[in-house]
Amino acid sequence: MTAEDLIERSSGRPATLTGWLRGFSDHELIALLRRRPDLALPAPVDLAALASRAGVRSSVSRALDSLDAFTLRTLEVVVCLGAGASVDTTASWFSLDHADAVAAALTRLRDWLLIWGGDEQLRPVGAVREVLGSYPAGLGRSIFDLFSAVNDIALAPLLRRLGLPPATQPRSGNAAATAILERLDTLLAECGDGERAILDRLAAGPPIGALRNAFAPSLSDANGPARSLVERGLLAPIDTTTVELPREVALALREHPAGPVRPTPPEIAVAERGAPVIDGGGATQVLETVRLVELLLNELARDAPAQLRAGGLGVRDLRRLSRALQVTEAVTAMLVEITYEAGLLSSSTTVDASYLPTTDFDGWLRQATAQRWVQLAGAWLAMTRLPGLVGARDDRDKTIAALSSDVERHSAPTLRVQLLALLAELPPGLAPRSDAEVLARLAWRAPRRASANRAVAEAMLAEAATLGLTGYGAITGYTRALLHGAETGAARAEANAADTLTAALPEPVQEFLLQPDLTAVVPGPPTAELQGELGLAADLESTGGASVYRIGPGSLRRALDAGRTGSDLQQFFTSHSRTPVPQALQYLINDVATQHGRLRAGAATSYLRCDDEALLDRVLAEPALVPLGLQRIAPTVVLTGSGIAVVLERLRAAGFAPAAESADGAIVNLAADTPRVPGRQHSRISRVRASVLADTQLSEVVARLRASERLAAAVTNSTNRVSQQIPGVTSASILELLRTAVRQERTIAIGYVDDTGTPSQRVLTPISLGGGMVRGHEPSDGRLRSYPLQRITTVSLLADE
Structure with a gap:
């Protein structure tokens, strides 16, 4: 029995997170695993493993990404309070009007297993402090910690200003901190407007500012407001170029210690547009998107751009495609990325790889407009790429190319779904008046993800409008159907979206x-x-x-x-x-039909054939055609070493109207056999969904956890227990205990390591031992099991009940 177990048994309160989890009902454990599915994959061996996994940095980070701004600030306050955190002290950091919201936020944090403990002793789990960073709630470190780290030489002027005798650290730092806190109200009252502006900005967070020669004044800023604050001790220098606002100073400046944070999301001003108008505006963009994609892929088939050595599409090729489509390079990059993700575009497997349409493009062309668009929109929702980064500069100051690995961001699908989900919260027919209000609500709803991605989210809203996912800034009816599939994995989401879009699209016409x-x-x-x-x-x-x-x-x-x-x-x-x-x-x-085909070209490498000898004379005399190396072999036939495609292009550029012909003289279309590359796997909107386990699976995981707890208690009270002395080598004591269990028909608990190296506890009533295996029945279901002896690490002979 551990020391923590003794504390729990004596006090009646759990002293560890594992003990706290033991107090959960099966329903509460299932709800926890549903909120944080990463804790159940793979299934934890016992509650101790579950508790350990709940505090892992990556798992905590994913959980924090799901918190809104108010709940996240409540967690930061708990971290700031440390061992003194309780429900009442946490609520005291907020406005009195927010007491109920604080209680609800603490309940949610417990539900997500980010904090645990009773109302008088709230504790964050594992890596919460580490994931939140150095400045939770935008507050700096304690004034005593800051000034005890300042060297004696830099601290001497402050000590003289405060009227304190010189001393060595840490006494001098602690003395300075104590004196500043005693005179804090006076020091703040003496601050001018410029100094107060700096303090207010740092008090709102983060508490870090830049100052040249922070430890010693320079001539340029000797009388500046930031320098004055350092000299008064209201800012602490932490290195030669950085100052930090002490926590106590920030708390004195704030109206509420938790800072300005609202418990509800900001409102979005809306305008009445009407659902038909919104769907109509989006449908116009849908038609344009489908047209541009078809034009783009046909242009790529006509003149396939080479793949860069590092991967991606060159800047010149992107500009050429942009001119061909008559759209901006940003829109072209977006369409290139979407078609690649949708499986309509891929790179060839030749030595000099190039980008070409895939064989799936031909099938896509045969689909209805709504079905074409749904495939493109689903690819945009699911792709882990950010087209908005194309053309920007990376960390090495190099231009980011389309289709390169530099545009990969695995958080992109989740952010897109969150943005569209915000718009879907508005009633149908209402459109937001500005994107800024939508982004402000996103910043409240997902502060950790949105704070560093505001520009990305803004670009995503523009992409959604360009693709027709939104109309007049509002989500369309067919996009709601598509989003439902992205969030829940509905089987008919794409079909429902296509049906809704078909109804919104104008009837196709067959006349002009x-x-x-x-x-x-x-x-x-x-x-x-x-x-x-x-x-x-x-x-x-x-x-x-x-x-x-x-x-x-x-x-x-x-x-x-x-x-x-x-x-x-x-x-x-x-x-x-x-x-x-x-x-x-x-x-x-x-006129054009009469002239067309009088001059014929064929592959010989290539030849020109024409019944009009005068026309061939004109061709041979044309200066622009000299590079073709034309040679007349008969009055009506000319040969050239250039390919037929080049010959046709040069002749047309020189003003002639040639036609390609087959061996039997029939006119052929060289573009009919357009180049294609094999199809590739493309994204489906189901990729956007978070990992969700069925309730039956979660119930099974919880049942195993309960069984592990009962087994652990039984092993603790076991009559005998032996273990391997050498890993992988079955000891004689283990074999003897197994033989005893077979003879006496006793139940045992074995420690077992599976093929993946995962340890677990198994209960078995052995019936035979031989061939390197122990065989027996599991008491829970009576099924016959066999276990290799080399994988058994411990054997415990359980006491008879």
């Missing part, structure tokens, strides 16, 4: 309006078929509620290159236009 200026206006989102055909024959000029496409010779040649004929184009425009086809467009189609 041709204008005399050779533009086509699509009055709504086009169908996939219309968008594909019109995208071949015209160039997109503007998007929005209505898209505008411009038809020109280049766009018509692109359609002809894809295998369309002049009559096909005439039929397409006639059948899909609500307005008559302008005569100018008919002439343009006939």
